[in-house]
Amino acid sequence: MTTNNKKQARRAILTLLSISGLLAVTGCNKKENREDYIIGMDTDYEDCSGLPHGNGKTAKVIILVGQSNCTGCSITSYLKDQSKEEDFARYEAGYQNIKINFNIDNHRNCSEGEFRKTDLMCGSYDEEFGPEVGIADYLDANMNGEEFYILKFSMSGYSLNYHWMWDYERGEIYDAEMMFFKKSLDYLRSLEYEVSLDAICWMQGESDTNEYKGKRYYQNEVNFIKYLREDLSEYSNPRGLYFIDAGISDSPYCLPTYPEINDAKKKISTLSPLNLYFSTIDNGLTTLNEPYGDPDLGHYDALSELKLGHLFGEQIASIYKGETK
Numbered sequence: 001m002t003t004n005n006k007k008q009a010r011r012a013i014l015t016l017l018s019i020s021g022l023l024a025v026t027g028c029n030k031k032e033n034r035e036d037y038i039i040g041m042d043t044d045y046e047d048c049s050g051l052p053h054g055n056g057k058t059a060k061v062i063i064l065v066g067q068s069n070c071t072g073c074s075i076t077s078y079l080k081d082q083s084k085e086e087d088f089a090r091y092e093a094g095y096q097n098i099k100i101n102f103n104i105d106n107h108r109n110c111s112e113g114e115f116r117k118t119d120l121m122c123g124s125y126d127e128e129f130g131p132e133v134g135i136a137d138y139l140d141a142n143m144n145g146e147e148f149y150i151l152k153f154s155m156s157g158y159s160l161n162y163h164w165m166w167d168y169e170r171g172e173i174y175d176a177e178m179m180f181f182k183k184s185l186d187y188l189r190s191l192e193y194e195v196s197l198d199a200i201c202w203m204q205g206e207s208d209t210n211e212y213k214g215k216r217y218y219q220n221e222v223n224f225i226k227y228l229r230e231d232l233s234e235y236s237n238p239r240g241l242y243f244i245d246a247g248i249s250d251s252p253y254c255l256p257t258y259p260e261i262n263d264a265k266k267k268i269s270t271l272s273p274l275n276l277y278f279s280t281i282d283n284g285l286t287t288l289n290e291p292y293g294d295p296d297l298g299h300y301d302a303l304s305e306l307k308l309g310h311l312f313g314e315q316i317a318s319i320y321k322g323e324t325k
Helices: 003-023 076-082 085-093 132-142 160-164 172-190 211-231 258-269 302-320
Strands: 058-066 095-104 116-118 148-154 194-203 242-246 275-278
Touching: 058 132, 058 172, 058 302, 076 085, 076 302, 085 132, 095 132, 116 132, 132 148, 132 302, 148 172, 160 172, 160 211, 172 194, 172 211, 194 302, 211 242, 211 258, 242 258, 242 302, 258 275, 275 302
Parallel strands: 058 148, 058 194, 095 148, 194 242, 242 275
Antiparallel strands: 095 116
């Protein structure tokens, strides 16, 4: 299947998911049935592998979580065409000092428990990449070659309201991601690394952009962050666990309530110095150009996806340098 055909198939699936979410909340006020939203998450995660013994070394851990712009649906060939040759060579070679264990779309693509170098092969398909590339590129350039460990878990096309959360409580995706994170973190500990979970990067919200889910986003995310900090507290840095929240785009795909989603994210960033936010709109990220002639409005263009990662990386670096606002 070509990249364009994959994109078209994905858009059809995401449209159906969005429509199903809308139909479930229009026309009546009866209590919703949780069974109608069950995905069937596969939590049979592979044993972790790929790392040497830690011998007491600190493992700086970053979690990357969200839906399809976190998964990475941006086209690698466009990144190559629009990058300097030496830059693309760096992205393609990958970053040995920044290891990643990833699970995408309920095992559809994953590293099978292996901590491997971060490169262009950790996205939705082989020809697509995610924000981990920009994160690794920024950290490699600005953190003196220090080692980092990324845990990436994404579920494309699913909402915070019905899937990560349910009735403001931990939902099906939340429970599945937590098992993945803890298995990975316990693996690091088993190798005698001193685990320091420092930040969570959150790229999600596009599937919550109808009126009903938009109104609930603020409280859903407040509770989501609270539960993450509670459930991961034993691994977190003593200074606290940062939550880095990316705004969603103003693409037609995110109408009508992208402003309400982003306003919720901004408001949450004021609740704690550990809550950080950046606007993808103000930073010029676009969804309107690729694939050429038939743009995929739900997903960032290649250079924008790279920049998304750089923006996350900038926030992560500011945490370690003590420069957060």
